Amino acid sequence: MTVLFTVLSLSVLATVLAGLVSLADFRLNNYGVCTIDINDGARQLEVKGGSSLLSSLASQKVFIPSACGGKATCGLCKVTMVESAGPVLPTEEPFISEEEREAGVRLACQLKVKHDLKIKIPEELFNIKQYRTRVSEIVQLTHDIKQFRFELLEPQTIDFKAGQYVQIDSKPYDKVKEAVSRAYSISSVPSEKNIVELIIRLVPGGICTTFMHEHVNEGDEITFAGPFGDFYLRDGADELVFIAGGSGLAPIRSLVLDILEKNLDKKMKFFFGAVRRRDLYYVDFFRELEEKYENFEYIPALSGAAPEDEWDGETGLITDVVARHVPDGVNRQAYLCGSPGMINACVQVLTKIGFDRSAIFFDEF
Amino acid sequence: MGSAPAISPMVIFLASIFTSNMVLSNFLGMCSFISVSSEYKTASGLGKAVLLVMVFTTVFNWLIYHYIMIPLGLDYLRYLIFIIVIAATVQIIEMFMDRYLTDLHMKLGIFLPLITVNCAILGISLFMIIRSYSFLQTLLFGIGSGLGWWLAIAALAAIREKMAGNELPPGLAGPAITFIITGIMALAFVGFSGIFVVM
Numbered sequence: 112m113t114v115l116f117t118v119l120s121l122s123v124l125a126t127v128l129a130g131l132v133s134l135a136d137f138r139l140n141n142y143g144v145c146t147i148d149i150n151d152g153a154r155q156l157e158v159k160g161g162s163s164l165l166s167s168l169a170s171q172k173v174f175i176p177s178a179c180g181g182k183a184t185c186g187l188c189k190v191t192m193v194e195s196a197g198p199v200l201p202t203e204e205p206f207i208s209e210e211e212r213e214a215g216v217r218l219a220c221q222l223k224v225k226h227d228l229k230i231k232i233p234e235e236l237f238n239i240k241q242y243r244t245r246v247s248e249i250v251q252l253t254h255d256i257k258q259f260r261f262e263l264l265e266p267q268t269i270d271f272k273a274g275q276y277v278q279i280d281s282k283p284y285d286k287v288k289e290a291v292s293r294a295y296s297i298s299s300v301p302s303e304k305n306i307v308e309l310i311i312r313l314v315p316g317g318i319c320t321t322f323m324h325e326h327v328n329e330g331d332e333i334t335f336a337g338p339f340g341d342f343y344l345r346d347g348a349d350e351l352v353f354i355a356g357g358s359g360l361a362p363i364r365s366l367v368l369d370i371l372e373k374n375l376d377k378k379m380k381f382f383f384g385a386v387r388r389r390d391l392y393y394v395d396f397f398r399e400l401e402e403k404y405e406n407f408e409y410i411p412a413l414s415g416a417a418p419e420d421e422w423d424g425e426t427g428l429i430t431d432v433v434a435r436h437v438p439d440g441v442n443r444q445a446y447l448c449g450s451p452g453m454i455n456a457c458v459q460v461l462t463k464i465g466f467d468r469s470a471i472f473f474d475e476f
Numbered sequence: 477m478g479s480a481p482a483i484s485p486m487v488i489f490l491a492s493i494f495t496s497n498m499v500l501s502n503f504l505g506m507c508s509f510i511s512v513s514s515e516y517k518t519a520s521g522l523g524k525a526v527l528l529v530m531v532f533t534t535v536f537n538w539l540i541y542h543y544i545m546i547p548l549g550l551d552y553l554r555y556l557i558f559i560i561v562i563a564a565t566v567q568i569i570e571m572f573m574d575r576y577l578t579d580l581h582m583k584l585g586i587f588l589p590l591i592t593v594n595c596a597i598l599g600i601s602l603f604m605i606i607r608s609y610s611f612l613q614t615l616l617f618g619i620g621s622g623l624g625w626w627l628a629i630a631a632l633a634a635i636r637e638k639m640a641g642n643e644l645p646p647g648l649a650g651p652a653i654t655f656i657i658t659g660i661m662a663l664a665f666v667g668f669s670g671i672f673v674v675m
Contacts, residue, residue, distance in 0.1 A: 120550055124557060128564040139571040198582050225578070 148229045149173065151193075154237075158224060164190065165219040174239040175232065176278070176339040178294045181220035188219040193229035196222055240266060241336045242277075244307065246329050252392035255313045256358055257324055258298070260306060261333060268304040269337070271297060273344065273369035274362040274446070274474070277307065277337030281322040293319035294339065296448065296474065298361035300368045307335075312358040342474035344370065348444040352437055353381040354429060354457050359448035360393065362474060366446060371404055380436060383411045384429030384453065388420035410436060429453065430460040440466030447473040480610040488613050491672035492620030498596045499628045500662040505596030509629055510654050512587075514640075519633030522591075523626030525584040527619070529591045530600060532569060533562045534618035537601040538611060558601045566592045596625060632657060 142160025147167065149156065158167040165175055165188050179185040186206035192215040199207055203218045244261035252258050263269060276296040283290055299308035314320045327333065344366060351370075353363045360383060370377055385391050390413075397409040412425035412432040425432045437443070445461050447454050454473045461471055498504050505526070513519045537558050545551055570588045573581040591597060600621045604614045635657055644653055 117550075117553060120548060121553060121556060124544075125560055128560055132564050132567045135568040135571050139568075139575045197578060200582060201586060223574075225575075 142225045145224050146227045147171075147224070148193075148227070150231055150234075151229075160224045160226070162224060163220050164217075164222040164224055164228070164230070167224045168219065172241065173232075173236065174241070174278075174336045174339075175219050175236065176294070177220060177292065178278075179220075180291050180293075183218060183221055186218065189216050190219045190222075191215050191231040192217055192222075193231060196228060238270065239336060239339065240269075241334060242266060242269065242307075244333050244335065246327060246331050246333060247306070249327070249329055252310065253390055256392060257311055257313070259309050259311060259323065259327070260299075261309070261335075263305050263307065264332070269307060270304070271301055271338035273297075273301055273365040274342040275338040275340040276342075276362070276474070277309070277335040278339065279309075279319060279323070279333060279335040281319040282326075284322055284326045287318055287322070289318075291318050292336070293317075296340075296342075296359075296362035296365070297338065298364045300365055300372060302369070302372055310358045310361040310364075340474065342446070342448070342472060344446075345444065345472065348442050348470065349376065350378045350443040351380070352433070352443060352445040352461075353379065354384070354433060354445065354447045354449070354453075355382075356384045356429065356449035356453045357390070359450075359453075359474075362448050363446065364393070367400070367407065371400070371407065376406075378406045380408045380410060382429055382433050382436070383409070384432070384449075385411065385413055386415040387413060387417060388422055428456070430456045433457065434460055434464060437461075437464055439464060440470060443470065445471045447471065480608050480613060483613070485612045485616040487672050488609070489616040489620040492617055493624040493627060494665065494668040495670075495672050497624040497628055497665055498599065498621045499625055500658070500665045502596075502599065503662075504599040505594045505625060508590055508594055509625075509632070509658070510651055512590075513629050513632045513654065514636055516630065516633040516637050519629045520626070521584050522587045523622075523629045525587040526591055526594065526596070526625050526629075527622030528584075529562075529566055529569065529588070529594075529597055530622035530625070531615070531618045533558075533565050533597055534600055534604060534614050536561055536565055538604060538609075538614045541605060554602070554605060555598075558598055562597055562601070563592050596621070628661065631661065635661075 140161050144157055145160040147156040147158060147164075154173070156168070156171040156173065158171060162170075163181060165177060165181055168175055175190060176187045177185065178187050183202040183206070189207070189211070195215060196217065199212055199217065200221050203221050206218060207216055242263055243265040244263050246259055247262040248258075248260035250258040274296070276294045278292045278294050281291050281293070295309045295311055297307055298310045299306060311320055311323050313324045342362060353367065355363045363381060367379060367381060370379065381397065383391070383397075391411055394411060400407050401409045410425055410432065412427060412429055413420065413422050414426070414428050416422040416426055440461065443466065445457070445466055447457050458468075458471055458473070462468060492498070496502060499506065499509050508522060512522050540557065540561060541554065545554065545557065550557070566588055570581070570585060573585065573588075600618060604617055609617055632654070636654065639653075648656075
């Protein structure tokens with residue numbers, strides 16, 4: 112009897128308390144409808160207050176780039192507040208410099224919409240849409256890299272600059288209950304407007320890469336938002352140095368093909384670094400390009416070639432290989448895509464060779 | 477439980493700050509004490525948040541204990557019920573602060589969920605039951621314990637900040653030296669004993 116009474120009274124108490132918390136949530140977290148004014152009236156959105164600025168904007172189809180999905184670890188979702196929306200939160204501090212703070216820059220994922228806001232975002236973000244697509248082809252390029260070809264359903268065309276990326280929405284699977292959004296560079300050319308190709312490496316424990324590799328099949332529907340990113344071709348040099356590792360080949364492929372298609376008068380050298388022969392892919396593709404176009408040179412390098420790889424190409428760390436082939440930074444630009452470690456090392460080597468820091472562009476997630 | 481002890485609430489207030497300080501005499505609330513005490517500003521912020529939560533939770537728990545639990549004979553469930561009440565109270569405090577005290581919420585808000593599991597919070601609720609405090613005694617006990625915890629963590633952070641530039645023998649840096657400092661502080665606080673006798 113006591114047992115029954117105990118269970119009953121605890122349940123009642125817990126229910127009452129839960130009810131109180133819900134009531135408080137309803138009364139206190141209810142911020143009503145708030146107006147967000149973007150770029151001095153260019154767009155005015157009406158959103159339900161209480162959520163982060165990032166998700167409120169996304170719910171109205173204005174997509175701010177975000178690689179971490181709102182956890183304040185990537186720092187990509189910066190927006191400028193025209194009127195102050197309170198002090199910078201401790202979670203935002205590592206990402207916002209002193210000057211940015213004075214200019215009113217905040218992280219959209221940390222700012223909660225509680226009242227009307229006036230914000231400024233870069234113009235290109237308006238071009239960003241959400242795309243509904245169908246996976247039309249999956250190709251296994253290496254033991255851990257797959258290429259996905261997406262046929263655009265709605266909208267049917269995409270307008271992007273070679274080198275930009277899209278953010279894929281994964282779906283819950285197995286033990287993973289959350290849907291996440293992760294960024295991947297486009298490897299297809301901008302001239303092909305109805306499809307998008309992505310090259311994705313399976314990251315051990317990665318939520319989205321595991322989803323793409325193990326739970327997506329040809330014919331499935333995937334949504335992504337884009338295009339994002341400011342990794343694209345700039346004017347200012349006649350010779351271009353491309354350096355990539357792993358799945359970093361994706362934006363470089365897009366850039367190289369785009370430049371060749373547009374017949375831009377640029378001399379290009381593409382350095383691709385891998386460890387073993389099995390990590391290389393698209394080797395024949397780029398060798399053919401090299402033969403067809405005299406202004407394109409392809410230099411793959413293995414840093415840990417084993418005897419059975421039978422490798423007679425360049426060996427060593429990609430930074431050493433670049434140093435051997437690039438004499439100086441005169442009239443040259445460098446475009447890098449790979450792991451933060453690789454990028455740091457390459458930036459150091461390139462500046463030592465004589466590249467101006469402003470002539471080096473990179474994409475690191 | 478017995479009737480309220482005949483001790484002045486003011487004495488209880490002062491005692492809970494100095495002679496029976498929650499963290500330095502009773503060694504409760506140690507995890508956040510050790511981990512969040514490297515910077516004075518954050519430590520002080522956490523101290524204020526702990527004070528806030530302590531006051532509200534002791535009061536609510538006292539009311540629930542005397543008006544719901546005793547009449548229904550649910551005394552044996554006090555651990556469970558107090559913890560549930562603490563969790564709900566912290567949630568509501570956080571929402572209230574976010575809405576009406578936004579500036580304060582910006583500074584303290586991130587600490588609030590951390591405090592729910594601070595054992596000092598549950599500790600003072602249980603103490604006031606064991607010692608059969610009256611409502612006024614409980615209120616001042618809560619405020620005093622909060623102030624005492626704040627004083628202790630602020631002092632510890634100030635000491636650690638002052639020591640920040642110094643070189644320590646390897647292995648002692650971090651939690652190790654913090655424990656040693658805490659022990660020495662506790663020893664110092666023993667010097668207060670006898671001034672206010674509550675235990």
